[in-house]
Amino acid sequence: MVISNRSTFMSPRQVMVSGATGYVAGWLIKRLLEAGHHVHAAVRDPANKQKLAHLEALQADLPGNITYFAADLLVEGSYAEAMADCEIVCHTASPFSLRVKDAQRELVDPAKLGTRNVLEQAKRTSSVRRVVVTSSYVAVFGDNADFLASGKPFLSEDDWNTTSSLTHQPYSFSKTEAEREAWKIAQTQDQWRLVTVNPAFVMGPGISPYATSESFNFMTQLADGTFKSGIPNFGVGLVDVREVADAHLGAAFIPEAEGRYLISAENSSFPEIAQILRDQFGDDFPFPKRIIPKALIWLIGPLIDKTLSRRVLARNVGYPVKIDNRKSIRELGITYRPLEETVTQMFQQLIDEGIVVPS
Ligand code: NAP
Numbered sequence: 001m002v003i004s005n006r007s008t009f010m011s012p013r014q015v016m017v018s019g020a021t022g023y024v025a026g027w028l029i030k031r032l033l034e035a036g037h038h039v040h041a042a043v044r045d046p047a048n049k050q051k052l053a054h055l056e057a058l059q060a061d062l063p064g065n066i067t068y069f070a071a072d073l074l075v076e077g078s079y080a081e082a083m084a085d086c087e088i089v090c091h092t093a094s095p096f097s098l099r100v101k102d103a104q105r106e107l108v109d110p111a112k113l114g115t116r117n118v119l120e121q122a123k124r125t126s127s128v129r130r131v132v133v134t135s136s137y138v139a140v141f142g143d144n145a146d147f148l149a150s151g152k153p154f155l156s157e158d159d160w161n162t163t164s165s166l167t168h169q170p171y172s173f174s175k176t177e178a179e180r181e182a183w184k185i186a187q188t189q190d191q192w193r194l195v196t197v198n199p200a201f202v203m204g205p206g207i208s209p210y211a212t213s214e215s216f217n218f219m220t221q222l223a224d225g226t227f228k229s230g231i232p233n234f235g236v237g238l239v240d241v242r243e244v245a246d247a248h249l250g251a252a253f254i255p256e257a258e259g260r261y262l263i264s265a266e267n268s269s270f271p272e273i274a275q276i277l278r279d280q281f282g283d284d285f286p287f288p289k290r291i292i293p294k295a296l297i298w299l300i301g302p303l304i305d306k307t308l309s310r311r312v313l314a315r316n317v318g319y320p321v322k323i324d325n326r327k328s329i330r331e332l333g334i335t336y337r338p339l340e341e342t343v344t345q346m347f348q349q350l351i352d353e354g355i356v357v358p359s
Contacts, residue, residue, distance in 0.1 A: 012064070014127075015252065016040040016086040018071065018079065018118055019093025021051045023215060024134060024199070026207030027245035028090060029055060033064035035249075042071040042082040042093070054208035073114025079121045087127055088252045089192075091118045092134040094178060096171065096213050098307040103170035111174035112181050119185040119194075128192045132251040135179040135196040137237055137262055137323060138164070138172035143312070144235050144319035154324035157198070157260040168311055171214075179260075193258065195251040199244045200237030200264035200323060203273075204342045205349040215241075216355075219346055222274060223285045223356040226304065230292030231274050232313065235320040237264035238273070240342040243334055250332030257331060264323040265336035276343045281351075284358035294318050 015032055019025050020041035032039050041055065046068040049056075059066050069082035073093055083089060093114060100106040115133065122128045141147055141155050142163035150159065164173035179196055186194035202215050209216075221227065247263045274288045281287070294317045301308035328334045350356040 012036045012038065013088055014038045014040060014086045015088040015090060016042060016079070016083045017090045017092060018042045018073075018082075018114075019091075019134075020055065020066075020068075022092055023206050023208075023211035023213040024202060024241060024244055024248075025090075025092045026054060026211075027241050028092065028248045029066070030058050030062070030207055031245045031249050033058055033062035033066070036063040038064060039066045040082045040086055041066050041068050042079055043068055044070070044072055046070050058207065073110045073117060076117055077121065079118050080124070083118075083121050083125045083128065085127050086125070088130045088132070089118065089122050089128055090132045090134070090248055090252060091115065091182075092248075093118075094134070094175070096215075098171055098214055098217075100170065103166050103174070107170050107174035108166065108177055111178035115178040115181050116185065119182055122192055123185070123189050126191070130252055131182075131186070131192050131194050132248055133179065133182045133194065133196045134248070135182070135198045135260070136172075136175040137198050137200045137264060138169070139176045139179045139196075139198060140260075140262065140323075141321070142169050142172050142176075143315035144321045145315040147321045148319055154322045155262075156324040157262055157327055168309070195257050196260045197244065197247045197251050198260055198262050199247070200239045200262070202239055202241050202244055203346050204240040204242055205345045206241065209349050209353040209355060216350075219350060220356060221305075222277060222287060223347070223350070225286040225359075227270075227274070227288040227292075228286040229288075230290045230297070231270045231288035232297045232301065232308075232317045233291045233294070234270045234316055236268055236270065237266070237321060237323040238268045238339055238342070239263050239265045240337050243336055247328060247332055247334055250334070254332065261328045261332060262323055262325055263328050263334065264325045265342070266339045267320060267322045268339055269320070272339075273343055276340050277347055280340075280344045281347065285356065286359060 161176040
């Protein structure tokens with residue numbers, strides 16, 4: 001079963017999307033509206049018209065429609081109204097920030113308690129048949145060194161992150177805790193099936209370019225000179241936001257979809273992304289031109305960026321990471337576009353919107 005057959009099973013449905021204002025959710029909602037679905041968009045503040053403007057613009061042009069509901073991950077029962085009558089729940093909301101002061105409060109609580117809140121509500125909502133949770137590939141491994149230590153040629157859906165904690169890679173820890181919680185709750189019922197989508201680092205143009213996602217912070221840092229004297233050689237899996245949306249659609253609507261799906265187009269690295277930008281946009285921006293030696297970044301990294309702790313640098317720089325994406329291709333029918341297209345189009349959007357400015 002492939003996603004191109006989607007018209008055969010995608011008769012209009014009511015679909016709740018949590019975190020509807022987010023980067024990933026933007027493209028998911030676009031795809032749902034294109035297919036004529038009724039999106040129950042759960043957002044923290046439906047009165048914030050500025051944050052919803054890009055969704056309103058989509059709705060004006062597409063066959064589906066959106067109703068907004070106020071909901072907060074940390075307020076128990078707050079998804080009841082948004083979920084009422086929905087057959088499908090897509091739980092994308094979770095803070096994606098690497099710059100936090102209190103990891104428990106800012107990351108783990110909203111991720112884990114929020115997942116519990118949404119999934120327990122799904123148990124109380126008799127219309128729900130499928131729950132899709134946006135997890136991450138960081139729930140599959142913690143540091144790139146873990147990949148090497150695994151001795152496997154690729155990391156797959158069978159792997160779990162066992163090395164992140166509140167003090168080391170707390171965002172990865174929050175996603176791991178949340179996904180474990182999701183599977184635990186799924187096993188307590190048989191009304192709906194849980195499917196998780198585990199994307200690698202997501203890039204590509206946003207429906208709204210004013211996203212809070214770390215994906216945008218990273219791209220902006222490449223253009224603002226943060227790494228002008230060199231970039232650490234971090235291996236990353238990368239995927240286009242549009243393929244992440246397609247994966248959610250497949251996870252939600254393909255009857256046979258089950259388990260976890262790693263969504264990653266290419267096994268890449270920070271220097272490779274910088275190289276694509278240099279090739280496409282020349283010398284207009286202070287893109288990094290060289291790889292910074294590991295010993296040097298280990299020394300100065302924490303001074304450049306607080307998220308670059310010495311342990312993070314030691315266990316990630318210079319290590320590749322290889323992700324097995326074959327299940328997503330085989331079972332969800334995902335066709336991954338080339339990395340160059342993803343990176344170039346995202347950066348062009350930042351230029352067009354005046355978010356990055358040539359020097
Ligand atoms: P994003 O643009 O920052 O979206 C996060 C969303 O979560 C926002 O809509 C935000 O709502 C919502 N949210 C945060 N705290 C909340 C709370 N307490 N109550 C209700 N909603 C809350 O980030 P994104 O990149 O689209 O991430 C979406 C999902 O994809 C997350 O689960 C993330 O972990 C996952 N993911 C992202 C990447 C990536 O590279 N971007 C990779 C793998 C997985 P507000 O607008 O109200 O703040």
